[in-house]
Amino acid sequence: MAVSMDPGISLQELRLAARNHALPLEALRSPLTPIGLHYLLIHYDVPFVDPDSWQLEICGAVERPLSLTLEDLRRRPATDLTATMECAGNGRALLEPRPVSQPWLTEAVGTARWGGTALAALLEEAGPSRAAVDVVFAGLDRGVEGGVEQRYERSLPIDEALGSESLLAYAINGEPLPAQHGFPLRLVVPGWYGMTNVKWLTAITVLEEPFTGYQVTAGYRFKRSEDDEGRPVTRMRPRSLMVPPGIPDFSTRERILDPGPALLEGRAWCGRAPIERVEVSDDDGESWHDADVERDLEGRWAWVRWSYRWEPPRDGAFTLCCRTTDETGETQPLEPEWNVGGYENNAVQRIPVVVRP
Ligand SMILES: Nc1nc2c(c(=O)[nH]1)N[C@H]1C(S)=C(S)[C@@H](COP(=O)(O)O)O[C@H]1N2
Ligand SMILES: [Mo]
Numbered sequence: 001m002a003v004s005m006d007p008g009i010s011l012q013e014l015r016l017a018a019r020n021h022a023l024p025l026e027a028l029r030s031p032l033t034p035i036g037l038h039y040l041l042i043h044y045d046v047p048f049v050d051p052d053s054w055q056l057e058i059c060g061a062v063e064r065p066l067s068l069t070l071e072d073l074r075r076r077p078a079t080d081l082t083a084t085m086e087c088a089g090n091g092r093a094l095l096e097p098r099p100v101s102q103p104w105l106t107e108a109v110g111t112a113r114w115g116g117t118a119l120a121a122l123l124e125e126a127g128p129s130r131a132a133v134d135v136v137f138a139g140l141d142r143g144v145e146g147g148v149e150q151r152y153e154r155s156l157p158i159d160e161a162l163g164s165e166s167l168l169a170y171a172i173n174g175e176p177l178p179a180q181h182g183f184p185l186r187l188v189v190p191g192w193y194g195m196t197n198v199k200w201l202t203a204i205t206v207l208e209e210p211f212t213g214y215q216v217t218a219g220y221r222f223k224r225s226e227d228d229e230g231r232p233v234t235r236m237r238p239r240s241l242m243v244p245p246g247i248p249d250f251s252t253r254e255r256i257l258d259p260g261p262a263l264l265e266g267r268a269w270c271g272r273a274p275i276e277r278v279e280v281s282d283d284d285g286e287s288w289h290d291a292d293v294e295r296d297l298e299g300r301w302a303w304v305r306w307s308y309r310w311e312p313p314r315d316g317a318f319t320l321c322c323r324t325t326d327e328t329g330e331t332q333p334l335e336p337e338w339n340v341g342g343y344e345n346n347a348v349q350r351i352p353v354v355v356r357p
Contacts, residue, residue, distance in 0.1 A: 008098060009093075009103060010100065012100065013093075013100060013101075013102075013103045016101070016102045016103070017102065017103055019040075019042060020039075020040050020041045020042060020102050021039065021040055022039050022104060022105065022107040022108050022109075023037055023038065023039050023107045023108070023109055023110050024037060024107070025106075025107055025241060025242070025243055025244055026243055026244070028241055028242075028243045028265075028266050028267045029243055029265065031111070031296050031297050031302075031305070032082070032111055032112060032113055032173055032297070033110035033111050033112060034173075035112075035172055035173055035175060035178060035181075037110070038085075038110030038111075038112060038172075038181070039085075039087065039107065039108045039109060039110050040180055040181075041087050041089075041102060041108065041194060041195075042141070042180065042199075043141070043143060043145065043152055044141045044142060044143030044152065045141060045143070046141070046179050046180055047139075047140040047141045047200050048179075049140060049179075049183060049184055049200060051070055051183075051184050054069070054070060054184055054185075054202075055067050055068060055069055055202075056068045056073065056168075056185060056201060056202065056203070056204065057202065057203040057204070057205075058122065058123070058126045058203075058204045058206075059203065059204070059205050059206075060136075060205035060206040060207055061128060061129035061131065061132050061206040061207060061208045062123075062126040062127050062128055062129065062206050063126070063127030063129075064125070064126050064127050065126065066122075066125070066126050070170065070184050070185070073116070073117055073168065073170060073185065074170065076117040076121075076122070077117060077118070077121070078115060078116070078117060079115075079116065079117065079118055079167060080113055080114065080115050081113070081114045081116075081165060081167045081169075081188060081190060081299070081301065082111065082112070082113045082114075082297050082298055082299050082301060082302040083111065083112065083114060083188055083190040083191075083299075083301040083302065084109065084110070084111040084236075084267075084269040084301065084302055084303040085109065085110060085111070085112070085188075085194050085197060086108060086109040086193060086194060086236050086239065086269070087102075087104060087108035087109075087193065087194040087195070088193035088194060088195055088220060088233045088341075088343045088344060089101060089102055089104050089108065089341070089342055089343060090104045090106065090107070090108035090109060090239075090345065091104060091105070091106055091336060091342070091345025091346065091347065092104050092341075092342030092343075092345060093105055093342075094106070094336065094345060094347070095336055095338050095342050095345060096338075098342070099339075099340060099341055099342035101341070101342060106241060106349045107241065108194070109239075109241070109269075109303075111267075111269075111297065111302055111303050112172045112173055113172070113173050113174070114167055114169040114171065114172060114188045115169060115170065115171030115172070115174070116167045116168045116169035116170050116171065116185070116188070117167070117168050118165070118166070118167060118168075119161060119164075119166040119167060119168055119187065120161065120162050120163070120164070120166065122168065123135070123161060123162055123204070123206075124162070126206070128158060128162070128206045129206065129208060131208040132158040132206045132207070132208060133157070133158060133207055133208055133209055133210055134155040134156065134157060134158060134206075134207045134209075134210055134211040135155060135156050135157075135158055135161040135204060135205070135206050135207070136153055136154070136155045136203075136204070136205045136206075136207060136211050136213065137153065137154055137155070137156070137187050137198040137201060137203075137204055138151055138152070138153045138198070138201070138202055138203040138204075138205070139151060139152040139153070139182075139198050139199055139200040139201060139202065140200040140201075140202045141199075141200055145214060145219065146214065146218055146219070148214050148218070150213070150214050150215075152198065152199075152200075152215065153198070153211075153213045153214075153215060154195060154196055154198050154213075154215045154216060154220075155207070155210075155211035155213065155216055156189065156196065158206070160189070164189060164190070164191075165190055165301075166187065166188060166189045166190070167187075167188045168185055168186075168187060168188075168201065169182075169185065169186050169187070169188045170184055170185050181199065182198075182199025182200050182201070183200070185200075185201045186198060186199040186200070186201055187201055190271070190300075190301035191235050191236060191271030191272070191301055192234060192235055192236065192271060193220075193233055193234070193235070193236055193271070193343075193344075195215065195219075195220050195233070196234075216232065219341070220232065220233045220341065220343065221233065221341065222339050222341070222343055222344060223339055223340040223341065224338075224339060224340070225340065226340060228340075230339075230340075233341075233343045233344060235271035235272045236269065236270060236271030236272070237270065237271075237272065237330070237332075237344050237346040238268070238269075238270035238272070238275070238324045238325065238326045238330055238331065238332055238346060239268065239269060239270070239324065239332060239346040240266060240267065240268035240269075240278050240306065240322045240323060240324035240332065240348075240349070241266050241267055241268075241322070241349055242264055242265070242266040242280075242320065242321075242322045242349060242351060243264075243265055243266055244351050244353075245257055245262050245263075245264055245310075245320070245351075245353060246258070246262070246353060254352060254353075254354065255351060255352070255353040255354070256353070256354055256356060257312070257353055257354065257355045257356065258355075258356060259312065259315060259355060259356065259357065260311075260312075261309055261310065261311050261312075262309075262310045262312070263307060263308075263309055263310075264280055264291070264307065264308045264309075264310050264320065264322075265305065265306065265307040265308070266278075266305075266306055266307075266322055267303040267304065267305060267306070268293070268303060268304050268306055268322075268324035269302075269303035269304070269324075270324070270326040270330075271301075272326060272328065272330065273326040273327040273328045273330070274300060274326065274327050275293065275304050275324055275325075275326055275327075276324075276325050276326055276327045276329075277290060277291075277293065277324065277325050278290075278291040278293055278304075278306035278322060278323070278324045278325075279291060279322065279323050279324075279325075280308045280310070280320070280321070280322050281319075281320070281321040281322075281323075281348075282310060282312070282313075282318050282319075282320055283318070283319070284319035284321060284350065285319075285321050285323075285334050285348060285350075288323070289308065291306040291307060291308040291322070292306065292307050292308065293305070293306050294306070294307070306322070306324075312355045314355075315355045315356060315357040316354065316355060317352065317353070317354050318352070318353050318354075318355065319350050319351070319352050319353075320350070320351045320352075320353055321348045321349065321350050321351070322348065322349060323348045332346050332347065332348050333346070333347055333348070334347060334348055335347055
């Protein structure tokens, strides 16, 4: 059996890829991603948490530090938030040269209905200092990254923490959070790339100076070269994906279609501005045709569904593509912008298909 694999993919990357799985693209048909099909990204190990002794600390530059049990959090006003989450490294393995890290192709994304309590209300109760700058969210998981031993920590600017619909989530799609998604509590910041949504949350610390932790000053920066200081990676760029049509060849994943019209469909999302349009191409991005866009989930932060009835003009090979444009006019590029960490690659997805005679 001929297996063609990029010879550059290392065992190290394969080990990461085997732990952290992507969304099978056929699951784009489902408005909410079934829990087991939502993508996963875990930098270190999934921590084992005893829910009876677990507590959330809210501390630092606050008037009233708080210690909350899971019961305390569950007794607070509950809200739901439907949000599409995408890993900032999605598309990394398609960059050349390939940054060595979790080798995502295009499908590190999922949409969930998160259940929990509002972050802003809880922070207001703790009373952040007027001089507050950043809020740091710490997970229970520890590891070494870039030579630095750390627990997983990310910060949000105080205005973002107080002004957004961010949620402290203890439920996903109506179920308690499973271990891999952050049991017992995770942060959900709608519109931001995945790394901001800290899992296994244990402490929220308000700072009066900018946070300088690894995951903000070293990790998750868009840098053109190693010496470039770069800029922080924040909100999701516009992106669309297509359910690969037809049937796949097992080993090459090439798609085989019967002659006649085919329904092309998929999803589009953006964390910066609402989706304006989705277009489809059957000639590798030479010409584009508008798809129908349908909002089948509630709220601003969920992906939209798109569909397009494609009439193959002949039999043979085609490269199908889709691209979306947000309300500010930002559209997906045909080629990615290379950067050191392999972040924010929202280049259009290309799906080679063969229409049989
Ligand atoms: N504590 C902690 N939180 C974390 C991570 C982690 O490794 N540890 N990974 C982050 C990254 S990079 C992403 S993309 C999302 C993935 O969330 P999911 O696995 O629930 O899809 O979680 C984020 N939160
Ligand atoms: Mo990520």
